[in-house]
Structure formats: structure tokens, C-alpha cells
Amino acid sequence: MPSWALYFPGVPGLQAAGTLDLADYSVRVTDQGGVGLPPEVLIAPGYVYQKTQTHPRIIVLTLTPRARMVHQNVSRERLARLLSPDYVRGLPMILRYTGAVRTLELPVVYASEAVPAGPDLDRSQGNPLSLRFVAYDPLWRTTTSTTLVLGSAFTLTIKYLMSRSVAGWYGNLSTLNGAVRALLPAGADTLFVGGDFSTPGAWAAKVVFTGGVPVWTAMASGLDNSVRCFAQAADGTLYAGGLFTNHVAKWNGSAWVALGTVSGWNAYCMAVDSAGVLYVGSDFAGGQVFAWTGSAFVSYTPLGSTANALVLGADGNVYAGSASSGLKMYTGTSWQACGSLTGSINALAVGLDGTIYVGGLFSLDGGTTYVNVAQWNGYALSPLALGLNNTVYALVVDPILGVLYAAGTFTKINGGINLPTSLAMWSGSAWYCLDCDLPGAETNYALACGPAVTGLQLTVGSNVTGSTLLPGGTVVALAGTAATAPVVALTGPGRVYELQNSSSGATLYFDLVLQTGEVVSLDMVAGTMTSSQRGNLLGKLLPGSAWGTFKLLPDLDNGNTLFLFADTTVTGTITWQERFWSLDGADV
Numbered sequence: 001m002p003s004w005a006l007y008f009p010g011v012p013g014l015q016a017a018g019t020l021d022l023a024d025y026s027v028r029v030t031d032q033g034g035v036g037l038p039p040e041v042l043i044a045p046g047y048v049y050q051k052t053q054t055h056p057r058i059i060v061l062t063l064t065p066r067a068r069m070v071h072q073n074v075s076r077e078r079l080a081r082l083l084s085p086d087y088v089r090g091l092p093m094i095l096r097y098t099g100a101v102r103t104l105e106l107p108v109v110y111a112s113e114a115v116p117a118g119p120d121l122d123r124s125q126g127n128p129l130s131l132r133f134v135a136y137d138p139l140w141r142t143t144t145s146t147t148l149v150l151g152s153a154f155t156l157t158i159k160y161l162m163s164r165s166v167a168g169w170y171g172n173l174s175t176l177n178g179a180v181r182a183l184l185p186a187g188a189d190t191l192f193v194g195g196d197f198s199t200p201g202a203w204a205a206k207v208v209f210t211g212g213v214p215v216w217t218a219m220a221s222g223l224d225n226s227v228r229c230f231a232q233a234a235d236g237t238l239y240a241g242g243l244f245t246n247h248v249a250k251w252n253g254s255a256w257v258a259l260g261t262v263s264g265w266n267a268y269c270m271a272v273d274s275a276g277v278l279y280v281g282s283d284f285a286g287g288q289v290f291a292w293t294g295s296a297f298v299s300y301t302p303l304g305s306t307a308n309a310l311v312l313g314a315d316g317n318v319y320a321g322s323a324s325s326g327l328k329m330y331t332g333t334s335w336q337a338c339g340s341l342t343g344s345i346n347a348l349a350v351g352l353d354g355t356i357y358v359g360g361l362f363s364l365d366g367g368t369t370y371v372n373v374a375q376w377n378g379y380a381l382s383p384l385a386l387g388l389n390n391t392v393y394a395l396v397v398d399p400i401l402g403v404l405y406a407a408g409t410f411t412k413i414n415g416g417i418n419l420p421t422s423l424a425m426w427s428g429s430a431w432y433c434l435d436c437d438l439p440g441a442e443t444n445y446a447l448a449c450g451p452a453v454t455g456l457q458l459t460v461g462s463n464v465t466g467s468t469l470l471p472g473g474t475v476v477a478l479a480g481t482a483a484t485a486p487v488v489a490l491t492g493p494g495r496v497y498e499l500q501n502s503s504s505g506a507t508l509y510f511d512l513v514l515q516t517g518e519v520v521s522l523d524m525v526a527g528t529m530t531s532s533q534r535g536n537l538l539g540k541l542l543p544g545s546a547w548g549t550f551k552l553l554p555d556l557d558n559g560n561t562l563f564l565f566a567d568t569t570v571t572g573t574i575t576w577q578e579r580f581w582s583l584d585g586a587d588v
Helices: 069-082
Strands: 003-008 018-021 025-032 057-065 092-098 103-110 129-135 140-142 146-149 154-165 170-172 180-186 190-195 204-210 213-218 227-232 238-242 248-251 256-258 267-272 278-282 289-292 297-299 307-312 318-322 327-330 335-337 341-350 356-364 373-376 381-383 392-397 404-408 423-426 431-433 444-448 456-470 472-476 487-491 494-501 506-514 519-523 528-531 560-566 571-576
Touching: 146 472, 180 238, 180 456, 190 227, 190 238, 190 444, 190 456, 238 267, 278 307, 318 341, 318 356, 327 341, 341 404, 356 381, 356 392, 356 404, 404 444, 404 456, 431 494, 431 506, 472 571, 506 519, 560 571
Parallel strands: 180 227, 180 444, 227 267, 267 307, 307 341, 341 392, 392 444
Antiparallel strands: 003 018, 003 092, 025 057, 057 129, 092 103, 103 129, 103 140, 146 571, 154 170, 154 456, 180 190, 190 204, 204 213, 227 238, 238 248, 248 256, 267 278, 278 289, 289 297, 307 318, 318 327, 327 335, 341 356, 356 373, 373 381, 392 404, 404 423, 423 431, 444 456, 472 560, 487 519, 487 571, 494 506, 494 560, 519 528
């Protein structure tokens, strides 16, 4: 039979700790939650949220005595004595319910004396009593905790092309035998790949995800050298540019067909506007940009140096980045400089708000602190924090999240924090590492988001193959009906980069190296991060970390998927208590 009890922690000099068993009573529970607020909104009592004043949760126990009158009086007297305002007014206690499956507790403060709940109609049974409690934390919790070992980092062989899913899982997409230099997602399930490989097919290939499985098709016919860029028109027409003969070609369904007659230059970048006009950037005559009219190429005024990147802005204008002539916008008759930078541009991308992102090897306004990545807002160029410490070769913006990804040869972010690999993510306020470590001194040449049907969040093309360090995954399924903050323990030695709950997107980013035997406890209940050797380490959390909101979520079909990205020598555990909004959902 379910049972109720009140636990008193005890107050020195006033009352000893103890438990009041309510077995002599049948218990009915009623409660009143915060008025007008969803359970996810936690506002201090008395404050106003959206014109509604918040209130703590009120718990009322109505106790009906089961015992005969003589025992009832004794029980009631003991209850009244223990709940006397002289002892417990405003002091915390625990309301405890033991069911068939688990025991739940709710921290409460006693708010009123034991009073009759109704008229004394039957003296043989006695009056029911009403006890009123205030629960400032409205959630019931289990009396026991659950602990799981977090999955350790592992290695996976990657061959020039790596993917990361929205859920946080990595995969090797290819059996390529050479560097990938160009990527283009198309439709819901297709990815075009270009580069220096000869298998499958030379220089270009298509991968279609059938039932989530990548199926490769060669697209070599008509090519004799590397593909460096792709573009696709709204009608599906696919273009490629590169170092091959004639340098610009169109795919006719079975082979690449040359566009016009091109000689004396290579194509390094291309873009297609809404009218279907193809723009091609080259190394011809000081950085010539050409436009394909459908029958011939029309040349624009040279940029002044090799055109390495082209993009169509949200304003419909063509933007170009070059080897030494900065960022420029075509006005319809000439190129107009966009800000001032010193160095080379290799990549351009357009943000969801129309911002033009610029990547390369450059500084702004003659500065010496590394930048190499910047943004153009239509009026001025500005750095993204301190930028990245070496060359950026590729940029891409997630079309849903708006997050900017960068790839290249850089090794540091945020003024000196080491990266595991030359990939980084810009959140809008700070740079973060990606949770992988490609082998050797890699150069990442190409980035793409998608295709959509595969659930791929990011695809990376590089010049390396071999064992890649990836984060270990752990699935945590909650039995509770409310989110709960866990406690994570990490044991060294080794570097810790991040901990992510991919089910919620909440991520903790670290600049943390653990010593041998050092244990760092991240108590997200108490809000502390403590080392067994160095004390408080909250300063090792990087800006943008979801500290204070990192929780395990209930009601997920596949549970919470956690990824710990750290050296293979680092081990970790996660501990949590189940929490419930009410006893009805507790399966007790």
C-alpha cells in the first residue's frame, strides 16, 4: 500500500531530525501551481511575467484518520506538536511518498497549522485535517540517483570526405583516393563532389543517399583535371569549373560539355543568379570575372588579382574575393571595394540575415592580431572576435540554424585556444571547435550543409585520410516527466573540448586540460565546477556554453544523446535524479 511521511531535517537546539509516518491517515493531495505559467518558466515567486504575478506551488494534504478515536487523538496531538509554528514555521522539510515502484520526495515549507477540513460529522472517525505546504521547487524527485559511464572518444577511418549528422554522429562517406576541393548539395538527397581523386571516376562524382546509404556514380566523362567549384541553376543545370581543358563545363546527364571556348585561364569559383546567369571567377588578366550569357562569355573589369571566391548577395549583387584585391561588389558597370583588408580572400558565404562572411589569410586596417575571417554588413568590414590564426579555405552557413562553419589550416581560436582540427563554428559571439580531430596536418578545402534528407548537418572535404578522433556517444532515457540537471564527473589525464546534448542542442565548451588523477565535477544542480586538485574551475568554461540550462529532457522517443569530446585518456560519468511534475506521471 502506498504510504506518506514527513521528514524533518532537524534544527540544532529546537528539534531533532526525524520522520513522521502518516500511516494513521488516508491522504488526499491537492495543489495549485504558478498561475498562468507553463512549467518550463521558472520565475522567482512574486515577480511579474507577461503581466502575470508568479506564485510558488501550494501543496495541501487532507488527512482523514483511519484509527479509532483514542488513537486518533494521540496521533493528532503528535502531529500538531511536530508542526508547531514555534519549531517549523519557515523551516524546510521533505514530503515523502512511497509507491509500488519508487519513492518520491518534495522539499516543502510548512505554511499553516493543522486545522479541520470540514464539520465534525462523525466523531467515531474524527475530522479530516488540512496541512498547507509551500514548494518553491515544484518538482517531485526520486530519493535515489542513476549513474552512467559516458562513452569515450573513439577513432574512425575517414577518406577525404567526412559527414556530421544533425544528431551529432560522424561518418565516412567515401572510398575516394584523393583530395576533395568542391562540394555542392542538390535537392534532398544528392551531393556533388569534385577534386583531385580518380576513384570513383576521375575529378568529379555524385553521391545519392538511398535509404540513408551513399551510392556513388562517376561523373568523369569530359574531364581531364581537377574540379575546383560547382554551381547549379534554379532549373537544375549543373556547372563545374577547374583546371581541366576548357575550364568551364555543363553536365548534360552523361558527360561534361564545354561552355564556349576558354583558354589561358583556370576557373576557381562560380555562382548563378536568379535569372540563370552563370558568373565565373578566374586567374586571367588580373582576376577576370566572366558571365555566361547562354552562348558566350562576357568579361567584367578585372579585380586586380585572381578571383578566388564569388557569391550572390541577398541584395542580388555579385560579390568577389581575390588573392590581393580585397572584397568587391559589382555595381553593374564596375567593381566597388567593400571595406579594406590586407591579404588574400579564399571563401565567401551569405548569412541568413544577408551578412557577407569573408575567409582567407588577411588582416583588417593594418592590424597585427590575427583575423582571417570577417563580416561585411553593407557598410563596413569587421572581425569575428579575434578570428582564426591561419588560412581559411571554406565557409558555409547552416540554412536552418544560421551557424557559420569555417575550414582551412588554422589551429587556434579566441586569442589562443587550441583546436583539435582545422574546423570551427561561429555562434554569433564566439568561435568553438568542432568535435572531431582529423589525422595529421590536414587542409580542409570544402564545406557543405546537407543534403537535407540525410540529416547531414555538415560535410567536410579535405586532403587527408586515416584515423579520426570522434566523440563517444551515450543515450540517457529519463523515466521522469520533468527536465533534470545532471552532475558530470570527468577524470584525467587529457584535454576536454566539449560536452553536448544533441537532443536539445545544449553544449558546454571547455578550455580544460586535466592532470593525471584529477577529477572535475560539473554539478549543474548547484551550479559549480570543481576540481579535486585546483578548486573552482568555472573560468574554464568558454563563453556561449549552456551553463545553467544544460539539462536532460523527458519524453524523448530516443532519449538524450550525449557526446563527450575529449582525449581518449579522459573518462566521465553522468549522474541524475528523476524529477516529476506530479505523482500522476510518476508510475508509482
